Amino acid sequence: MAIDAKMGGRPLPFPVGRLLTPTFSVTTGALVLIGLLVIVPLAGIATALASAEGPDAISDVFTGRIARNMLWVPLTNTFTIGFVVAASCVLLGGAVAWLVTMTDMPMRRTIGVLAALPFMIPTFAVALSWTVLFGDDRLGSASMGLFAQLGFDMPAWLAWGGVPVTLVLIAHLYSIAYMMIAAALVLVGRDMTAAAEIAGASRAQILRSIVFPVVTPTIIAAGALCFAEAVSSFSAPAILGLPVRFHTLATRAYGAIETGTPERGYVLIAVMIVVAGAFLALSAFLQRRGQAFTTVTGKAGQRGRMTLGGWKWPFALAALALVITTTIVPALALLFSSLSPRTGALFTDPTLHYWFGASDPAIAQGQAGVLRNPQLLHAVWVTLGVGAMTGVAALACGLVIGSAIARTKHGAMAQLLKQLSFLPLLVPGLAIGAAFIGFYGAPIGPLPSLYGTPAILVLAGVAATLPFAVQAVASARAQIAPDLEESARIAGAGPLRILGAITVPLAAGKLIAGFVLVFVKMVRDLDLVILLYTPQLPLLTVLAFRYASDGFAQFAHAIAVIILLVSVGAHLLASGFGRASQPWLHD
Amino acid sequence: MPPAIELSGVTKRFSDQVALDGIDLTVDHGAFCVLLGPSGCGKSTLLRTAAGLENPTSGAIRIAGKLVADVARGLHVAPGARDLGMVFQSYALWPHKTVRENITWPLRIAGLAEAERKSRLIEVAEMLNITPYLARYPSELSGGQQQRVAIARAIAPRPSLLLFDEPLSNLDARLRVEMRTELLTLHRQTDSTIVYVTHDQVEAMTMATQIVVMNEGRIEQDAATATLLSEPQTAFVAGFVGNPPANLLTLRRNGTGWALGAQTIAFHSLPLDHETVRAMVRPARIGLAKQPGERRVAARFVEALPFGAQHFIQLESDAGRITALVDDWQARAYGSGLYVELPARPDAVFDSDGARLT
Ligand SMILES: Nc1ncnc2c1ncn2[C@@H]1O[C@H](COP(=O)(O)OP(=O)(O)O)[C@@H](O)[C@H]1O
Ligand SMILES: [Mg+2]
Numbered sequence: 001m002a003i004d005a006k007m008g009g010r011p012l013p014f015p016v017g018r019l020l021t022p023t024f025s026v027t028t029g030a031l032v033l034i035g036l037l038v039i040v041p042l043a044g045i046a047t048a049l050a051s052a053e054g055p056d057a058i059s060d061v062f063t064g065r066i067a068r069n070m071l072w073v074p075l076t077n078t079f080t081i082g083f084v085v086a087a088s089c090v091l092l093g094g095a096v097a098w099l100v101t102m103t104d105m106p107m108r109r110t111i112g113v114l115a116a117l118p119f120m121i122p123t124f125a126v127a128l129s130w131t132v133l134f135g136d137d138r139l140g141s142a143s144m145g146l147f148a149q150l151g152f153d154m155p156a157w158l159a160w161g162g163v164p165v166t167l168v169l170i171a172h173l174y175s176i177a178y179m180m181i182a183a184a185l186v187l188v189g190r191d192m193t194a195a196a197e198i199a200g201a202s203r204a205q206i207l208r209s210i211v212f213p214v215v216t217p218t219i220i221a222a223g224a225l226c227f228a229e230a231v232s233s234f235s236a237p238a239i240l241g242l243p244v245r246f247h248t249l250a251t252r253a254y255g256a257i258e259t260g261t262p263e264r265g266y267v268l269i270a271v272m273i274v275v276a277g278a279f280l281a282l283s284a285f286l287q288r289r290g291q292a293f294t295t296v297t298g299k300a301g302q303r304g305r306m307t308l309g310g311w312k313w314p315f316a317l318a319a320l321a322l323v324i325t326t327t328i329v330p331a332l333a334l335l336f337s338s339l340s341p342r343t344g345a346l347f348t349d350p351t352l353h354y355w356f357g358a359s360d361p362a363i364a365q366g367q368a369g370v371l372r373n374p375q376l377l378h379a380v381w382v383t384l385g386v387g388a389m390t391g392v393a394a395l396a397c398g399l400v401i402g403s404a405i406a407r408t409k410h411g412a413m414a415q416l417l418k419q420l421s422f423l424p425l426l427v428p429g430l431a432i433g434a435a436f437i438g439f440y441g442a443p444i445g446p447l448p449s450l451y452g453t454p455a456i457l458v459l460a461g462v463a464a465t466l467p468f469a470v471q472a473v474a475s476a477r478a479q480i481a482p483d484l485e486e487s488a489r490i491a492g493a494g495p496l497r498i499l500g501a502i503t504v505p506l507a508a509g510k511l512i513a514g515f516v517l518v519f520v521k522m523v524r525d526l527d528l529v530i531l532l533y534t535p536q537l538p539l540l541t542v543l544a545f546r547y548a549s550d551g552f553a554q555f556a557h558a559i560a561v562i563i564l565l566v567s568v569g570a571h572l573l574a575s576g577f578g579r580a581s582q583p584w585l586h587d
Numbered sequence: 588m589p590p591a592i593e594l595s596g597v598t599k600r601f602s603d604q605v606a607l608d609g610i611d612l613t614v615d616h617g618a619f620c621v622l623l624g625p626s627g628c629g630k631s632t633l634l635r636t637a638a639g640l641e642n643p644t645s646g647a648i649r650i651a652g653k654l655v656a657d658v659a660r661g662l663h664v665a666p667g668a669r670d671l672g673m674v675f676q677s678y679a680l681w682p683h684k685t686v687r688e689n690i691t692w693p694l695r696i697a698g699l700a701e702a703e704r705k706s707r708l709i710e711v712a713e714m715l716n717i718t719p720y721l722a723r724y725p726s727e728l729s730g731g732q733q734q735r736v737a738i739a740r741a742i743a744p745r746p747s748l749l750l751f752d753e754p755l756s757n758l759d760a761r762l763r764v765e766m767r768t769e770l771l772t773l774h775r776q777t778d779s780t781i782v783y784v785t786h787d788q789v790e791a792m793t794m795a796t797q798i799v800v801m802n803e804g805r806i807e808q809d810a811a812t813a814t815l816l817s818e819p820q821t822a823f824v825a826g827f828v829g830n831p832p833a834n835l836l837t838l839r840r841n842g843t844g845w846a847l848g849a850q851t852i853a854f855h856s857l858p859l860d861h862e863t864v865r866a867m868v869r870p871a872r873i874g875l876a877k878q879p880g881e882r883r884v885a886a887r888f889v890e891a892l893p894f895g896a897q898h899f900i901q902l903e904s905d906a907g908r909i910t911a912l913v914d915d916w917q918a919r920a921y922g923s924g925l926y927v928e929l930p931a932r933p934d935a936v937f938d939s940d941g942a943r944l945t
Contacts, residue, residue: 065729145761175944182676189677189679191675191678191679192676192679192681192682194635194638194640194666194673194674194675195642195665195673195679195681195740196693197639197665197666198638198639198666198667198669198672198673198693198746199667199692199693199696199697200665200666200668200693200696200697201667201693201696209692210681213683214681215683281702321747431875523740553654
């Protein structure tokens with residue numbers, strides 16, 4: 001009781017009491033959290049670059065003898081991949097979005113549901129499935145893919161390198177473009193095009209002057225996001241590029257840090273941040289201008305559907321082929337591969353050895369099946385534990401930051417908190433990992449190094465997922481009328497009590513959805529944890545990556561199947577909690 | 588002059604539903620015709636079909652004497668070629684165009700020269716008091732201002748026929764009253780014909796020269812406002828129009844009298860060749876009494892609503908809810924018993940299907 005009364009805002013006799021007034025303490029807490037999670041580690045990269053070895057590393061990377069291989073070729077590769085992926089995702093995602101929301105295409109509900117799935121399938125799983133199908137014997141028979149086994153002569157460019165990396169990223173990312181563009185197209189109400197029709201505009205004029213301009217800001221945003229995700233990706237180029245020495249900035253940075261020249265790695269990471277961040281910042285700027293015309297009041301009209309006539313089925317089949325190729329095909333490829341007795345022998349004598357088998361010196365150097373392998377079982381628990389802890393911690397931070405934003409309402413502080421908490425979106429996962437290694441990997445004053453502890457994984461995970469946690473809290477808050485909280489404040493309840501008694505119970509659905517999102521991002525992530533991982537703390541994704549690079553494909557694929565199941569299952573669960581993730585499918 | 592718009596036998600079927608069921612409607616040039624009916628009765632569909640945004644399933648439509656749709660001949664003139672303007676409930680302003688562009692873009696499509704576009708813009712902007720906002724985007728306007736822009740956009744091409752679909756339903760009460768007056772002024776100034784959809788009968792009564800009451804895709808009655816109140820053609824109209832609507836009592840023939848709930852009452856001039864009829868009795872013609880008597884029905888008091896110097900009294904009886912309008916009223920306890928005295932002759936009588944008998 002006494003504590004509540006104090007937190008209720010009655011001034012305390014000490015000056016320190018000011019820190020305990022609800023608004024002040026919540027805001028301070030939010031700033032400290034953001035500072036420790038986001039600002040300090042990123043500033044760490046900058047400090048490292050300014051340190052003794054920094055300037056040398058910068059000149060080496062930009063102008064030295066190694067510059068071409070270290071920076072310019074990977075940078076060119078990264079940009080090429082980014083642009084091709086962004087353009088293709090916008091085209092494919094936009095086309096599917098248009099078909100699902102604006103036309104009378106048959107099976108559009110099924111296609112819409114499937115089109116949201118690829119984003120839930122981790123990139124590294126898609127990349128591994130690519131090797132199952134298109135791998136060749138360049139790296140020995142272990143990497144023979146299905147088509148090579150069937151006797152096709154796989155061209156090298158299709159098996160490894162830039163082309164497969166690009167295609168795999170497209171298969172993963174077009175799904176984001178679909179979700180974003182579909183949501184924007186829904187805003188183009190039936191009445192908006194009807195008004196143009198009455199004005200005498202032709203179909204082409206309506207598309208050109210009404211529909212396109214309204215969705216353009218979203219198309220730009222979707223393109224920028226796909227571009228940023230593509231240039232930040234580590235797993236796809238690591239699995240499909242490294243074997244043939246095809247490098248992007250991410251793989252080069254990883255290589256530099258792993259081989260004991262971290263400063264060079266930091267330089268490359270800084271370049272990555274600039275490349276990915278610049279595009280996202282540009283799109284955010286265009287978005288802000290565009291917002292002027294994405295929110296229109298008045299009751300939204302019903303949507304009319306364009307009749308496709310004879311094109312109905314061709315479009316439906318093409319869309320169906322796309323969504324199946326990017327969801328069911330990779331999942332089945334991984335599953336079948338994990339059941340094949342030897343690599344290079346898909347579909348012959350299926351075996352469960354790699355799942356349940358006891359150690360047999362004749363197979364895979366005596367490794368037991370994944371579900372019998374103590375190291376792997378340990379990894380399952382570590383992964384789920386780290387995922388769950390990250391989910392809880394991220395949401396807790398999201399709640400503090402969200403309360404601070406709500407309390408400072410429209411002030412400059414709220415704006416600052418918002419901008420800062422969304423900063424990690426601009427930073428590639430690999431870069432966040434590097435920043436945490438750099439800062440928390442060494443003892444800080446009396447505090448020990450966090451390297452090798454679950455704490456560093458959880459902290460980095462919270463930093464990387466902070467934007468999603470803050471977003472989840474914001475949408476949960478939107479469920480609650482502000483006067484509910486305010487009336488509790490008037491009744492004298494302190495911030496913690498309000499959180500526990502009013503906010504959390506009312507917002508539980510959205511919060512659970514937010515937890516699952518963070519959890520899944522963590523469980524399937526490779527980019528963030530690849531630098532933070534230690535053998536004492538095995539994580540599933542890292543093990544799968546290691547197994548794949550060491551030629552134990554079936555184990556890698558079995559683990560990928562497990563991650564895929566956890567990821568898709570949790571996502572479907574979460575979209576059940578969050579319900580209206582695709583409201584346009586329900587009318 | 589030919590009628591501004593004429594629908595003959597227009598039916599519109601959506602896959603599983605008949606939205607319009609054989610509509611015959613004529614609206615004369617210069618009329619302010621209001622389509623009135625409960626939500627879902629097909630008002631918007633009628634308007635959209637007239638505009639050419641939907642193709643009728645059968646029937647024909649003429650606008651200013653010119654055939655614009657005829658299913659039998661496969662004729663369907665595009666909306667842009669029908670010489671009409673439409674204001675949507677959602678306003679449907681183009682969010683990426685400024686107010687100026689919203690108004691002038693249709694004029695450009697229509698092929699008007701720059702100078703003409705400019706003078707039209709100035710004219711409608713002044714008429715609707717939106718001159719200060721021409722450079723703004725729709726999202727930077729209040730609901731009332733957006734509404735004005737939507738109207739300005741619709742009238743700028745000077746169509747001979749204006750269609751309004753519940754244009755005021757998103758405005759607050761004060762603005763709604765204000766806009767009604769302005770719409771009437773606009774109607775006078777533009778010399779156009781207006782077809783106006785609403786589910787609000789006050790709106791209909793105050794603005795219309797012709798009211799068309801719709802229900803379940805059919806026209807129940809098409810009349811001038813006064814006629815509609817005094818001479819409802821169907822039981823639906825009797826029970827829908829009026830504030831509050833008249834009482835509709837279900838009577839079953841019992842010898843030469845009529846059973847109302849458990850009581851049998853003598854009524855004059857009711858058609859004896861029907862087993863069941865529905866009698867319309869206006870609230871003002873119902874009296875209240877403390878004692879039983881001839882043509883008196885037992886009832887329980889529910890609620891009294893002041894109406895000027897009078898009171899509307901809500902009562903519950905065996906025969907359902909009854910409303911009376913009385914001059915004197917002393918406060919009573921909820922549920923207390925009293926008697927309702929019915930007039931000897933109902934105001935109108937309908938058969939059990941709702942068609943008017945007398
Ligand atoms: N595009 C459509 N597809 C299917 N049914 C429709 C469509 N438009 C309207 N309807 C149906 O037709 C009926 C009439 O609708 P509407 O004309 O909008 O009614 P009102 O405007 O009077 O409220 C409703 O039952 C509605 O569900
Ligand atoms: Mg309607």
